[in-house]
Amino acid sequence: MSVTAVRFEHHDRALGIGTGSPRLSWQVRTDDPGWAQTAYEVELDGSRRVRVDSSEQVLVPWPFEPLPSRTSASVRVRVEPGGEWSEPVTVETGLLRPGDWSAKFVSPRAIGGIGQRAPILTRSVTLRSGIVSARLYATAHGVYTATINGTRVGDEVLAPGWTSYEHRLRYQTHDVTSLLREGTNDVEVLLGNGWYRGRLAWTGRRALYGDRLALLAQLEVTYANGSTEVIGTDEQWSASESRIVSDDLYDGQHTDLTLGSSAGSQVEVVDADFGRLVAPEGPPVRITDVVPAVEVWSSPSGKTLVDFGQNLVGWVRLRVRDAHEVTVRHAEVLENGELGVRPLRSAKATDTYVLPGRTETVLEPSLTFHGFRYAEVSGVDDLRAEDLEAVVVHSDLRRTGWFSCSDPDLEKFHENVVWGMRGNFLDVPTDCPQRDERLGWTGDIQVFSPTASFLFDSAGFLRSWLADLAADQRPDGAVPFVIPDVLPGDDPAATAWGDAAVIVPWVLYQRFGDAEVLARQFDSMRGWVDKIASLTTNGVWSGGFQFGDWLDPAAPPDDPFAAKADHDVVATAYLVRSAELVARAAEVLGRDGSAYAELAARTREAFAREYVTESGRVLSDAPTVYAQAIEWALLPTGAQRSRAGQRLADLVRTNGFRIATGFVGTPLITDALTSAGYPHLAYRLLLERGCPSWLYPVTMGATTIWERWDSMLPDGSINPGEMTSFNHYALGAVADWMHRTVAGLAPGSPGYREMIVRPVPNAALTHAAARHETPFGEASVAWRRDGGRFTLDVVVPPGVTAKVQVPGGEKVEVRHGKHSWTVTDPCLGPQRVRTVRELIGSPRWEDAVSLLVSHGIADDAVDAAQRAGRYLDRPAPELADVLAMKTLSDGSTAKRALEKLPE
Incomplete structure (x- = not known):
């Protein structure tokens, strides 16, 4: 018996969480069918322990005093009876109070306005030797991408995401220890319009939250001697123009790689309410998949089209050679052999690039996203499928x-x-x-x-x-x-x-x-x-x-x-x-x-x-x-x-x-x-x-x-x-x-503490199954029909009881473990056939036809139609269509039944 999957609140990665008293959850693995948790014990930082008499294991209260801001703690859990300690899991709080911020929101003074190139805010930082740990806390009015010494910080996309900015603005906590070095360190942050200043809705309105992009960043470095150093955004930062000429979530991104960086410009502090700042409660948007192109061809009008085989969200990454200006348009479907762009309404969904030379280059945007399966690419000769892939982005939710x-x-x-x-x-x-x-x-x-x-x-x-x-x-x-x-x-x-x-x-x-x-x-x-x-x-x-x-x-x-x-x-x-x-x-x-x-x-x-x-x-x-x-x-x-x-x-x-x-x-x-x-x-x-x-x-x-x-x-x-x-x-x-x-897999009580297993099989399917990662562990239900027998397999995780209704059989309650039942197939049982026969001639005769034909009982289906007496004067093909409408869409079983009708 072991404790696994210790979590804090709903976080898989508990770095920079927004509470000092995070609730705890864990799962238990055991082969003992009679085991049941009676108590649990939580250990903090290898020394302090609290024991609680309880069978609960999902979102239990934090048993210690609240952790302060910026505090990292190691936690282990064991359960009784007979449990071993879990592996230690680390939780770290973010900046929990407005007063924890010494940084200020800063905005470019002379550049980065609406319609101008996306700005980059920079600061060089000189650090001492003996760096032990470092955190970058950051957010923006707009969206941001940070780099330190040329290496990207984190893997988030379009951070800080979209919230009700007037009331709530998320900040992110990044572990940047490995990116820093003794001496000079260069911090750069690219800002984009995102939801804050880009177009929103179909009215053409933009800048609903404000017309100025701004950055809030606070780098905190801890040294071996215990001292700390804090470098926050202030007037010492500078701004320059990037090569991104325009960016919008609806319209796309225009990048001109022939442009040079502008000279440094001043930034200024802008007013902002720090009481709005909140830590994330769920995972950020990340790149979660890459889908290769499956086909490249020419449309009737001569356009180069690409099919990625899947309607998805993200952008196109393409490798080009010997190109100068490249345009990528996106659409979900084709119409008349061309991109079907009418459903986009006013959204342009277009990324463009200007290249400085004829060398091989990989192109992709970073400040926009599109919904598409197909792309139209212009400006690239001899485009091949292996030159393109679709980058899939969305909130990085764990599949369950x-x-x-x-x-x-x-x-x-x-x-x-x-x-x-x-x-x-x-x-x-x-x-x-x-x-x-x-x-x-x-x-x-x-x-x-x-x-x-x-x-x-x-x-x-x-x-x-x-x-x-x-x-x-x-x-x-x-x-x-x-x-x-x-x-x-x-x-x-x-x-x-x-x-x-x-x-x-x-x-x-x-x-x-x-x-x-x-x-x-x-x-x-x-x-x-x-x-x-x-x-x-x-x-x-x-x-x-x-x-x-x-x-x-x-x-x-x-x-x-x-x-x-x-x-x-x-x-x-x-x-x-x-x-x-x-x-x-x-x-x-x-x-x-x-x-x-x-x-x-x-x-x-x-x-x-x-x-x-x-x-x-x-x-x-x-x-x-x-x-x-x-x-x-x-x-x-x-x-x-x-x-x-x-x-x-x-x-x-x-x-x-x-x-x-x-x-x-x-x-x-x-x-x-x-x-x-x-x-x-x-x-x-x-x-x-x-x-x-x-x-x-x-x-x-x-x-x-x-x-x-x-x-x-x-x-x-x-x-x-x-x-x-x-x-x-x-x-x-x-x-x-x-x-x-x-x-047949359903929750019976909050959090699946109790499962309801009640499949309702049908002759249209020979098997079905579902599995779900509940808060207690993986549960599954699978059934199959074969040779007149129906088999039901159920897996119940520890800490859960399941109420099982075997179709046509018993009601039972089982605890954790694997369980199986085999009974007469309820879809073809004699009682079901008798019940259907009783319907024939009644106002529900069509139910009889539907059931019998779906069960493949051709003679009874024909008998039901004849006894109904409604379609006997119709030709066989028309009767086939009627039965098909009432039963199976392709009508194959109904037509097989009609073969038994007289000419």
């Missing part, structure tokens, strides 16, 4: 979740969800990475946060974003549509978007066991619910601006608001949901949440009174409103719930299993079908390949999730809507259902 199954298209869809998250989790959870937008839309992350929390360790990343949400929230509780808030407007209040203030903290608590995030965000959560409660009339939220079920596929391309689901119904349902979660959060925190529990109850009653008929019909009769009503328990009677489930199933069937939900309904529809007793329809919906569907983009060659169900039309043309992206993660939120229901 995986899914696999027997359907290659569904596996590809899941891979697309992962790539969509990678591209859009670039310091903030953005909507898209390519056009003149790239904003932290609250609605998108609200629906996707459960999936995000499974796929990657996004706790620190989202905690930081939530801190910005609380900072930007209006005094009356209204939540801006995007965080950080850069859109003009007063009093924003839109359901599903503002509800991110409540739902995302709750998801982090559920998935990571972090109750402190609820405590920190509780006023923000409560403020949002108080705001929307104040907008109700007769107990329901009606009227006012709403996004509604955004991008319902039935909405016209130029009117994404025009969803089938009634806006008031959607809004009132969310009020119930958020009020209920605030009440639960209060209970977790030991506070009085009764007012919010009562608000939820009153609103639930008003919802039923205003929007639900006695027979269970919900106003607007759209799949999304039924999904909300079923999943959030908005229907008061069992009969209403049953009828609502039937109606949802009917809507799914009559729509030919094409998707009919937007951003709001999509995360709920498969869960609602499953809860209502129609998991086979959820599978059929998930596995549909016609447009619109989750797998339609896969059939069109997509490598990320699209913004619209039909961002590309079946003829290969781009959707005519003004707003179209091919890298948007929101509609990939169904992956959470794939993890929890298809594979």
Whole structure:
């Protein structure tokens, strides 16, 4: 038995953390099935020890007095009974108080203005011998890249990242000990516009936070004799112009390597609030991958095009020979054989270079990023695929979740969800990475946060974003549509978007066991619910601006608001949901949440009174409103719930299993079908390949999730809507259902202290599996169907119990270790067939056809169709199409069944 993976807060690398009392987490490895932790002991710096009687091992309180600023400490953990000490792990605090900074924000005086070349700030520092350690603390108004003696400091990209700069500005802590030497040391810092001064949103506005770039840097050197030396930014620094002529996140970077450095210019101190400075809570943006080009060819117009085979975020790195001026344009898709740049709107997404000579040179930008799969390169003769690679950048989140199954298209869809998250989790959870937008839309992350929390360790990343949400929230509780808030407007209040203030903290608590995030965000959560409660009339939220079920596929391309689901119904349902979660959060925190529990109850009653008929019909009769009503328990009677489930199933069937939900309904529809007793329809919906569907983009060659169900039309043309992206993660939120229901791996209590293993298999798949690195260690669930038998394999990490529902079999509770069960295949069992046969001739006969054909029972499928008596007068090919619509998209099984029909 051993202790591993000791962590501080949510950090994999605990250098420069922002608290002196970091919570501790660890994992345990043991082969003893009966072992259970009863106590733990923490050792500080090899001498001080504290023992705690507790079985907890995730985010436990710091057991010592708080560490001061700039303090490095070594920590070991052991657990009882029978544990050995873990390997020592180091934590180091950053600058925890504004008074720890002696440096000042400095800005170039005569250069570096808007429209001018990117400035470099420099300082030469003379150091004594005997350097033991050195730290560089740095941040900027803009983005920065630092070098010492010609070597880059750190591996961050676009630091310090994007936060609500008026309220919160991150600084980074760098260990620069190895970069310094006795004598003269040259420190240089390149500044770029970034989010601070570049263009933001589609209005053309720039410099939303200020028109002057500035640097704050503090170099602290410790010598062998115990003395320290601090060199901070002040008037002694100088500024010069770089070779970067222009840089913008939307438009790209122009670099002229023929330019020389300008003479040194003075800097001046600028006012700044040091109380805004915060340490990072999650990992920075880094280069995480390099993707080689797969093809270079000429377009119909003679342009040189490059395909990297994957829609991604970053930039192109290319090697050129004998070139003078090089231009690289980027796009996500092709249209008519050329770059499809219309979805970029006003973003130029273009990098240009001017070269001084004809020697071999490697070119790449450093102050911008693009969303692209394809590039157009001009100015380079005889370009070869081996000369190009795509540099992938995003927040360097640790991968924690995986899914696999027997359907290659569904596996590809899941891979697309992962790539969509990678591209859009670039310091903030953005909507898209390519056009003149790239904003932290609250609605998108609200629906996707459960999936995000499974796929990657996004706790620190989202905690930081939530801190910005609380900072930007209006005094009356209204939540801006995007965080950080850069859109003009007063009093924003839109359901599903503002509800991110409540739902995302709750998801982090559920998935990571972090109750402190609820405590920190509780006023923000409560403020949002108080705001929307104040907008109700007769107990329901009606009227006012709403996004509604955004991008319902039935909405016209130029009117994404025009969803089938009634806006008031959607809004009132969310009020119930958020009020209920605030009440639960209060209970977790030991506070009085009764007012919010009562608000939820009153609103639930008003919802039923205003929007639900006695027979269970919900106003607007759209799949999304039924999904909300079923999943959030908005229907008061069992009969209403049953009828609502039937109606949802009917809507799914009559729509030919094409998707009919937007951003709001999509995360709920498969869960609602499953809860209502129609998991086979959820599978059929998930596995549909016609447009619109989750797998339609896969059939069109997509490598990320699209913004619209039909961002590309079946003829290969781009959707005519003004707003179209091919890298948007929101509609990939169904992956959470794939993890929890298809594979069967779900949290049963906060932080996975308890697992729920409840796979719902379907004959469309022969196997499925998911594994997830929980806070306690890796858990996995895998099932397979073979020869009439169903086998379920489960791995439970130490410290966790699992409640397992074996399909068609027993319910058991197991502790850590490997477990396996084999039972009769529930998809083909006699009882299932009898149940389906009973449906034949009933109003649910189409369910019988769907189930039987998906099971491959051709005779029963034909029998169901004949007994239904509805299609006997139709020719066989037309009947084949009908059965295909109700069952399998390619119709192959249905057509095989029809071979048994008489001529």
